[in-house]
Amino acid sequence: MKMPWVSGAVYGVVLLAGLYYVFAGLGDPHPLRVFGFVAGIAALFVLDALERRSAWFLIAKLALFFVVVALDESSLSRVLFVLVPFAAYLTFGRVIGLVLGALCLALLLTSFIVWVPGWYRDANYVSDVLMFSLGLVLAIAMADVAVRERRSSARLAQLSAEAERARMARDIHDSLGHHLTAVSIQLEKASAFASRDPAVAKQALADARESVAHALDEVRTSVSTLPGRTLVSALTSLDVNLKIEGDEPALDRATVMTLFRAAQEATTNARRHGQADRVSVAVTFGKADTRLVVSDNGRGFHTEAPNTGFGLPGMKERAALVGGSITVDSAPGSGTRVAVTVPR
Template sequence: MDEQRVRGGDGPGRWRPHGPPWLRRWAGEEPGGRWPWRSTALLAVLVLVGSNFAAHAQDGERAGLDLFAHVLLLVACGLLLWRQRAPVAVVFGTAAATAVYLGAGYPYGPVFLTVAVACFAAVVAGRRRAAWTALGMLWAVHLLVAHWLYRWLPPSGDAPASFAQEIVVAGWAVAIVAVAELARIRREQWARERAERAQAAHRRADEERLRIARELHDVLAHSLSVINVQAGVGLALLDSDPEQARTALGAIKSASKEALGEVRQVLDSLRTPGAAPRAPAPGLDRLPELVEQAAHAGLAVDVEGTPPRLSPGTDLAAFRIVQEALTNVVRHSGSRHARVRLERAAGTLRLRIDDDGPATGADAGGGGNGLAGMRERAAALGGTIEAGARPDGGFRVLAVLPSRAGEDQ
């Protein structure tokens, strides 16, 4: 896990940017994969200018800056251009350049910033062990130089470093690691939050697609079943009973007009996300219309109970369940009579739709998307659907939907 990298979708080795711009910039993650020229150039100026000031302040204590010192400083700074693409090589390279710089007796100063930035980028990129190892090696080199090799290294006449200075160096190293680890942890949190937001958006999109699919199925299945039955009646009676055929054609016109209106409403919600619907969603107050449409299809429906006032979501689900159940009776049952019973008790709404059968095909009660859609609607509200053949013949659909307190009366 320490060495794990989070890759993006733009090709191998591409780091996925997470976190605020300043964190991505100093970790080397420039937008579009560009080289981090600006941050590296700024750091190089700070290191070169700061090292010259440090050389004046430590004049007589450390060796003065010469061409080799400036080369080492430029190498340490230049390596940071690759801190995104090769964080391990960069952190060891900057540590090595800094170790040579210290071993040559040059003044302490901003050169340590190059190691700090390289370690920061490596830890943020997930290369924690490499960063720790490079810092440990640099500290070990400093201990050797400051307490043993100083006798043979410039400047001449140098004395061993005090242990107070070693505590400062150790504190500096710990501070670098701590800041880098905090940045890494925060970056991982940003990554998790971003992934969770993306998953939530996908779930919402999937749920919306399922909702639209259920709406279209329920609208079209019911209306087309009525139209199919009425078309058959019209064709059969066109010559023998023109008046009855005219009535069937009127029912077809009415059913198709209603279906077109509901389909248009669903499609409008796709074209203008977030816009309020032009018409209220159907509910159990339109149950008489369902009964009338079923009558046009030759199905007599008795309704027991009064439709209660429900929340919009529950009201729509109850209406669609009754609509789909009656559609299945028209399509799959030989019965011409059905019963709808509404019961409200203990914070629940019970819907029971019965027909006397017999089934006219293998899919008694509907074996396709209809029953699955009803179950999805009920499950979305925390309710249940039971559908199956009755012991005395026929078919029954029983839906139990919770009614929300304060919204159902």
């Protein structure tokens, strides 16, 4: 997970603090030293812009930290070293980040022990150590959050891919599965009756051709619902009584396909199995969701009856993939009503 603003923010604070120290007259800096300090910070910005995850870039950044700290008379720029475990954690993992964080703290303590005798009795130096330690803790914590977010994003992408594969499987089944099954059955029938009853075999071949034609129509319809076509325009291909309420928003492809496939499956079931002669589709585009209702005057069925096919179970699974739900109301002799609701 790229987090350029963290390093950039620290560089900016260090630059402002160093320049304030100079222009506020808190020291007696040399112009070349100030120039080198500013150039070092600029080099850090450039290095971060390149963003190469390798040990060499981390070493180069560490070297620039030493240069900037050496040129900064205010000594405030040593805060840059809290970025070492941060970058290492993101690049090489937790163990390396923690080890380098401990080394940075040890380096600070060593420098105080060597160049500042009795530093532990000076409140300012003790405060510096405590604040630097706190900075290390926060930097490592932020790196850990970034790594966890990166892993979560990868997992979400994987789940999205799995959901897309499941959706495509349902689309293939709903649009081609039953036609291909019919073709297979008719061809077997034609083969079986070829010598015994040529008329039956000929009719079976004709039925197979008709199923192939229907399958091609399904493919063309599926292609027509790709991005760029609205749900309403896709539903007009079903040849049903269509009623629309509200203005259609910019629905994503998965939602369009879910609603269209539900309408297609319900319409096919109504005409083929329910023997309905009147099928209507009503779509309501609300502020919170989109609702599609398919109603027919067919013979209906018992909704509690077990269903082992990919009809209603497949519709419900596809709706669940986009956060939606399906309800089915039907009874023998009373027609069927299928309602699909998908959140905006």
